[in-house]
Structures are given as C-alpha cells and as structure tokens.
Amino acid sequence: MSSELEKLFLTDPVRFTFEIYDSRFDKEYTEFKTVREGYLMIYRKFYPPRIILHANNEDAVRELLSILRNEESKFILFIEPKWVKLLNFPNAKIYPEILMTCNKPNVFRNENVRRLSIEDKEEILTLYGQGLGSVLLQLLSENETTAYGLFLDNHLVSAAYTWIELENVAVIGGVLTKKEFRNKGLATSVVSTLTEDLTKRGKIASLYVREDNSPAIHVYKKIGFKEYWKRLWVSVNTDEKPL
Secondary structure, eight states, X not given: OOHHHHHHHHHXXXXXXXXXXXXXXXXXXXXXXXXXXXXXXXXXXXXSOEEEEEOSSHHHHHHHHHHHHHHOSSEEEEEOGGGGGGOOOTTEEEEEEEEEEESSOOOOOOTTEEEOOGGGHHHHHHHHHHHHHHHHHHHHHTTXXXXXXXXXXXXXXXXXXXXXXXXXXXXXXXXXXXXXXXXXXXXXXHHHHHHHHHHHTTOEEEEEEETTOHHHHHHHHHHTOEEEEEEEEEXXXXXXXXX
C-alpha cells in the first residue's frame, strides 16, 4: 500500500475502517490495484472476495471496473452510489446501505444482556448457524471482537458483535434476533449496550444498515446513531446479501 493511500485513509478512519484494518492486520489477504487517484482493494480472506472501489474521477472508475471485469467473475463490490450508472455487470444485485455512527448512545438496559465468550459456543451456533457462528467464534477465540447477547431461559435469542476494532472506531455487525422474539426491543438493548462499551473505550461506534430496512434504522436512531455516509453493496454472481 502506498503512503498516499495511507494518508487518504487517515483523513476519515470511519469511512475507511476496512481499508485501514485489512492493510494493517490482514496484509496476506489484501491486494491493492491503483489507477490514477483511485483503487480497488481486494480482500480474499473470504470467498467470494470483498472488493472496495474508490475514485473521485469517472474515467478512473471506468478503468477500475474494467480491471474487475477482466480479472474477477464472482465477488461482492462496495462502491459509492454516484457511480451506479457505470455498473453493468450481468447477474448483479444492488443493495444501497447507510453507514451510521454514534459516540454518545442512549442505553436501553436489560438484565438479560451480557458479554459473550467462547463458552457460549453452542448458543452462538444455534442463533447464527454454522457460517456466521463460526466466524464469531473465531473472532472470540482470537480476542478480536466485542460481542453481547440477550438470553431468555438460558438461550441466546439476540446478539451483536464488532467486525473490526481500531484505536478510535469500531464497526458493529451481526445484529440478529430470533424471528419469534423480534419487535420486542431486544436488539435495541443488545446494540445499545455494545455501543456503550465501545464509546466508553473512546471509540466511535459505526454500523452499516440496508437503506430499505426501516425498522432497524428506527432502532439505531433511537440509540443515537446518525447517518454518516452511503455506499452500494453489489453482489455479482452470488446469492449473498447484507443482513
């Protein structure tokens, strides 16, 4: 990664959290392809790869997209909404997302909420399934996440955790509540407690939410999250979509 890119990322750690984290801590999975002032960041720890495209010039965007078409057939692309007209991939599904942030949460306390650990393995796998559950368990085993859950009758029914934590920002993800327990304020308690933990440690709490997920956006606003930025999640030749 060039020093110019590093300087760019540090101008907005909230927006460029993934670029900062992956280039520092997951170098072996991270590749940058640069064109003029733009770049593709290709992250191959997961399959299909996650790819971030950033550029301020339309010609650079077109060139980067051309590289992508020639080199990748199946991927998840993150790109700014203003470039949507340039996305002519076959079999592409586009999901607009909002990046929201909070540094002073309203906390909705519930005595059944507590921090999760590797000891909660079976309940985590039951709630999230083998895929996301295994990811969370790996993060917990490596002490690379902060996770909270709400238990009813000793069963985990709602949870959330951090994907990434840097010195001054953390990205919350994996917000999930069992279907039969939704619309009861459980996720509000879990996310607000997690957000309180993060902000007490001097971090800005951030999260991405689908623009059409009005109930979740309402919950996050109630906690104190505000809109910060927007992006598109573009699924090309995959069935994946954001939660």
